[in-house]
């Protein structure tokens with residue numbers, strides 16, 4: 001979408017990285033926010049930045065809610081885990097249709113981008129590109145087994161799973177692409193190795209130790225946490241895993257992801273509600289974690305003059321939410337995809 005025609009949108013706008021709420025009018029033109037004008041009165045519509053799902057595996061949509069038993073290793077670890085056997089046995093058109101269905105659902109729910117760990121080498125990356133054709137939601141695709149060259153970078157399942165890691169990471173870096181690792185999902189033992197590569201993103205850190213959290217914060221490496229998937233896959237059973245409060249207090253940058261579509265719906269509204277309820281983080285911090293990963297797609301993830309016009313307009317009247325005394329808390333704890341009145345998802 002180019003969006004050459006000028007459009008205005010008025011409401012209670014969550015502005016900047018602080019998500020400070022103010023009555024305002026946004027003027028959109030050429031896919032950008034050309035001005036932010038303060039108003040004394042504005043309609044009771046809540047205007048927030050588009051969400052960004054910082055960790056998905058869209059390919060396993062085709063294994064949705066398959067009865068799962070066994071350890072993390074038996075279920076999702078390559079190359080012989082259940083999901084990898086299912087992916088290998090799935091015809092390409094069904095795989096593409098599954099990913100397309102999840103992408104469309106995310107887009108309708110106000111998610112403007114995601115970062116996907118794509119299995120299946122270069123063909124796997126190509127299949128996700130096909131699935132995303134014509135959508136406004138453009139996934140950032142991290143491949144493996146050669147898929148890193150076709151995609152936007154490499155998504156490593158664990159530093160302990162991959163032989164030849166140094167070469168793969170060095171080649172990816174030379175190509176100017178992203179490096180991300182799953183780390184600390186079932187124990188802390190693969191976190192230090194991942195950290196030694198100074199990746200662009202760590203995923204999970206469910207069992208990161210205090211000193212690892214310190215190093216992550218000091219290196220300013222963002223962490224994509226996926227609390228619901230951790231609980232479903234049996235690697236978290238309490239509010240200290242992942243250690244969100246400690247990570248937040250240490251100054252880590254947190255992003256929210258929903259992980260395997262096989263076990264969790266790629267719905268950041270649900271992820272935010274669960275995270276706020278179980279981990280007790282302040283709603284503003286939870287909401288920021290569901291937005292800020294959009295920096296990986298380029299441009300300012302937040303609403304600001306001259307930023308990309310990537311917005312979600314929520315109508316609180318649809319679910320009796322106009323009584324809210326704190327729209328940010330209500331967005332995190334009560335809003336769902338059905339409350340969205342309109343989205344603007346221009347390219348960054």
Ligand SMILES: [Zn+2]
Pocket residue numbers: 055056057117182203259260
């Ligand atoms: Zn994952």
